[in-house]
Amino acid sequence: MTGVPASAAGGPARARTVNEPSGKGAASAVGSGAGRDAAAGRGPAAGRESGAVRESVAARESGVGREADAGGQGEHESGKSARREKLTAAAVNQASVWNIANLLTMLRLILVPGFVALMLADGGYDPAWRSLAWAAFAIAMITDLFDGHLARTYNLVTDFGKIADPIADKAIMGAALICLSWLGDLPWWVTGVILGRELAVTLIRFLVIRYGVIPASRGGKLKTLAQGIAVGMYVLALTGWLATARFWVMAVAVVLTVVTGLDYVRQAIVLRRQGIAERKAASEEAGA
Template sequence: MTGVPASAAGGSGAKPVRGGKLGTAAVNQASLWNIANILTMVRLLLVPGFVLLLFHNGGYDPAWRSFAWAAFAIAMITDLFDGHLARTYNLVTDFGKIADPIADKAIMGAALVSLSILGDLPWWITGVIIARELGITLMRFWVIRHAVIPASRGGKLKTLAQGTAAGMYVLALTGPLATLRFWVMMVAVVLTVVTGLDYVRQAVVLRRQGLAAERAAAAARSADATEALRAAAGSAVGAAPAGAVTAVTDARPDAAEPRSGTADIPAGAFDVRSGAAEARGGAEAER
């Protein structure tokens, strides 16, 4: 239950190169039926088997609870192995990406709910752990468009504490061991809450960074488009024939130079008009 799919994405089978790791070209060639996916499917099948063993004979038979503990332990161990194999040999498939986290949460959720039904584990503990796991899963989908929230060391420690505490509750322990399992579960609950809050912080930061990057990319695209339009307009103006404007000017030279006809009016014309104005003034004075 680290939150990061261990198994993983499909194609034809690929043989590991020397040194135990695949080359880059083989990353997308992992077969669906690889060992990591098979272990994930085994873990999924162990979930109903674990529940049946735990509730067999009323749910309080120490022998049957020991069998249930064995199924639970195998399921938790396969979680460690399929993750290691998937990372080492690049056994990445779409099925593994979906099935691995489902298998992790299914086995732990089944154990917690079953123990609460039997009255061995308080319901509030089950509620806190399950709510945290579902909330973090939804949060991963919330930010998956921007980035992937990596599994932290605290998350891995939380998974180990949860598995150990739940396994101790599955066993019919008494005395000091029964007291010890309670405190181990309290440690698991604290780690569950603390790592959950840390995942929330990471999700908010990653989403803000992703939105800022998208806005910056959009602004850059807009600036590039504007610059391209300006360059295209400049190219169009520069490509116009140089003689086009000269031809228009040569065709109508008077259009390029102001007409001077009004400036050549004889000066006497103004004298005649002036005399007419004086005559009118005298006539008005005689009246």
């Protein structure tokens, strides 16, 4: 009787003993699966984090690529725009040679030989021819007043105008003075003083141009006006009190010519001294 209970009691015990390893095996299986998950990607959360990192890196790379493409396209467009601007500027510069200011300067140059021909026609003493010569001279002087104003006001300044305008001014004035002295209406010394002053001022401007530009003064403009009126009065065949009046107008023109010429010399000396002083100071600063 005692052995049966013992065996019966041992049966369940053995059954429990057999079942216990199975529970441990499940726990170890779960543990090993978690270990594999941890080894593979440190768990589901770690897998999601790594995926998010990869997506962020890919997004940044794609953004950088788009920015690079946009930058390259922008540089290409800016290059095309710069080329278009250069072509437009070149076209404007080429067309600007034929602007109204330069056309007036060309007209003044063309009038010079016509004026000389009219002035010397029929011996140079015919009042009718002299009147026509005066008309040509007046047109030339009027265009001289307008072409510079138009060029500065409407931004029509060109290299051609800078060279041709002073040449046209001196050409028409010089032609009139020489013709008048040739005909005996005006003393040669007056012609020499006026033309000598104009040539001297032009030479002085070229000598000091590396230091700066001497601007036209009010006295210089008055000189030009006085010369134009005086020479115009001498071109016409005037008599009586008008012939006397033109003498005094020419005297005023000669005085203004000399005074303004001396003022240009003074300005040139001052400008040269200032330029030399500035260069010396700049060289001392560079050496220090």
